[in-house]
Amino acid sequence: MKAPIATSEGIFLAEFSEEGLCFLHFPKASEVSAKEETAEVPATLRPWVKLTTAALKAVLAGRVPTEFPPLDLSAGTKFQQSVWRQMLKIAPGKTKSYGEIAKAIGKPAAVRAVGGACGANPIPVLVPCHRILAAGGKLGGFSGGLDWKRRLLAIEGHAQYQA
Template identity: 60%
Template sequence: MKHDPLTVFTTWQGPMGAMTLAATPRGLSGVWFDGQRHGPDRSAWRHDPDHPVLRQAIEQLTQYFAGQRQHFELPLDLSMGTPFQQQVWQALLGIAPGATTSYGRLSAAIGKPAAVRALGAAVGRNPMSVVVPCHRVLGSDGSLTGYAGGLDRKTALLSLEGATLV
């Protein structure tokens, strides 16, 4: 993934573990659990815990984890992905809190029913855990499948949202 050279970051200790949050001049560009697959190399980024978008993101994540918020109201910068990844990440934003979908249904919803594997790879590379809700995508049989932050976190996020799991 290509990241904006003006990316700034901060870290936050959330209820599910430490997280790194990143922003560009266009908006929030990343939310990762520390140690998750496909995490960022933040060595070229400037640490800026006072950045307004990062502060707003932490405030909204705090509300989300406390059960006081279901939707995030943040400017998002998804430009680091390919056009296909960006299309998938935008589609993830359409999955309502407490709802789930399958990789196949999501692939069909974006008009690419044969691209299930590519869609799964794009979901796995989602740079904004929690905010862009890739945790709401399940296997075709309703099973919990891959989550870069770990299946325990995926289960906890879905439970927090009141999703019914099989």
């Protein structure tokens, strides 16, 4: 089930499963058709849409979301899920390196694999993969495009990353 999420940064597209929010797509003209934009959201989904919208707006304003919708991370492997859960612990304004994440999940040598897991993150922004940097404060990559990573970091107070 899909639903558009309107924010100051554009219209995101959320996808929900039975379990909760399972995907979040960055605003892109091709992703949200006019039809989807105006379509009625099913009543059963409205509470989750509301929570998703509130949480997204909070992050985009540099604040800590008071409440998340349930997150369905079942699309990922065990390894990926442990990486994603670890990222959820990083507060806005803070950053960690890929290496620190690897150590935190007990696989210090799996640094490179952590990068792969970040790239596979189905719920960017809310699962804050943008707060993961390469060693030495270098940006690394970002699945949604580096501009987004820079913008998100700038919102959270890292002026040096502004495009």
